[in-house]
Amino acid sequence: MKLLNRVSHYDDVQLQFWRSDFPILKTKVHGKQLVYLDNAATTQKPLTVIETEQEYYRNYNANVHRGIHTLSQTATEAFEAARTKVQHLINAASPNEIIFVRGTTEGVNLVAQSYGRSRFQANDEIILSQMEHHSNIVPWQILCQQTGARLRIIPVNTIGELQMEVFESLLNEHTRLVAVTHVSNALGTINPVNEIIDQAHQRNIPVLLDGAQAIAHLPVDVQELDCDFYVFSGHKLYGPTGVGVLFGKAALLDAMPPYQGGGDMIRSVSFENTSYNTLPYKFEAGTPNIAGVIALGDAVDYVTSIGFEAIGEHEQALLSYATQRMGRIPGLRIIGTAVKKIGILSFVLEGIHPHDIGTILNNQGVAIRTGHHCTMPLMERLGLPGTARASFALYNTRKEVDALVEAIYKAKEVFKL
């Protein structure tokens, strides 16, 4: 017993260290201590990431891959070092497989327009799931309009898991691509991506994984997964907004036409003929988000220094504590009770619309997301207009879960329930 207490005390101390890395957590909202539980929308940034971004602008702001002057060389080195950090984070075989984009959305659009548009034709099929974020639906719909390809959808069961037996039946000779989310942003479900990739590859069908919700919570190894494309955003990984990553297998990326034309992505240009640069630059037209990329590299250093084992252990303990406490609130129903989940708790409260819950919680300093979470087809499947969603990150505490529970009781009180 004593030992257990000591372990838990040690963990609390550790957690306070992590929290002290994030200046924004000291903020007060409506006179209350901020309880930030909207991490699935975006995570907060540690001071080191904020300072790294500033440092670029203060000390070595210059364009990359062009100048021979010192600042440009320093900036280029830092920029390319970030690429290597991302490569190691997801264990890609080469830094050339790491393409910097604006975010997950741009990564998906890049694959749809470059890979899909040059290959797909009428009657080809793209398999998505019912739990996709709109950003992994709409780019494919646009591609379908352009090429005549069709979408096939893996349904979700009532607890928020993919119906894998249906997935198997959807795979056929017309299937050209499977694009599914690694983790559901609305429910927290961790999808059986190994099995999906395995089954698709048996038919030589490539798989794109939307890693937006997985990247800050799970160790990702693209070689072990053997996925063909993996996309994620920096801002959900404690990094800045406006920068994200597309991983693609080099052979696939090499064979794909450019997504956008411009500077940096060319080898030589004449009005008669232009030849393109090699990977990864072929897909990085124009001056990139240099400060963002460098700061993302720092965010990668930050999470890897803590380690996914510690992060996962902490977040899973928090999820299980929150699930227990929330489950005891009368009239509260947790939406998404898959066996494997990350720290996302979607819920509805009888007699109070999610939007009203959001306002009352905000009044107590508790920041959550309410609405359809950009997953309207999933909400329709679940028969809900939307949910309230609390999502955890490495800096959240049990005390914050208690504040969330207390604020929910306050909402019931305001609604006289």
Place this chain on the structure above:
Amino acid sequence: MNDLRDLYQDTILDHYRQPRNFGHLDNANCAAEGFNPLCGDKLSLYLRVRDGIIEDIHFEGSGCAIATASASLMTECLKGKSQAEALKLLKNFHGAITGVLPVGDLGKLEVLAGISEFPERVKCATLAWHTMKAALENNQVAVTTE
């Protein structure tokens, strides 16, 4: 907490739980749909207008307490009013909840004045009203708050 009590007054909770003039209106001659893409709130509004007077007005749909209560109260206020009066009331109501105009003589709608402390909820409260305006102007395009 006081702000919350001002926002969620008993009258509002009552109209949320038991919306008045709720459901389809047969023999309506004006209708429009309203949609708040941010939160997914949807409502359909039906009016019967004769000689410039709103004889009857109904709504249906799903939304938060603020959107539902505002729609319900609006239908109560507008029944029997002229189109010009309805549009004037929209202007005064919008002005009051955005804090631009004094609450003045809003009658029943005064219970919604607390929204001025919650700017992020103005869209919820005005959804039904913008939809009403579109219906009267015979605008067939669905109204959104964005």
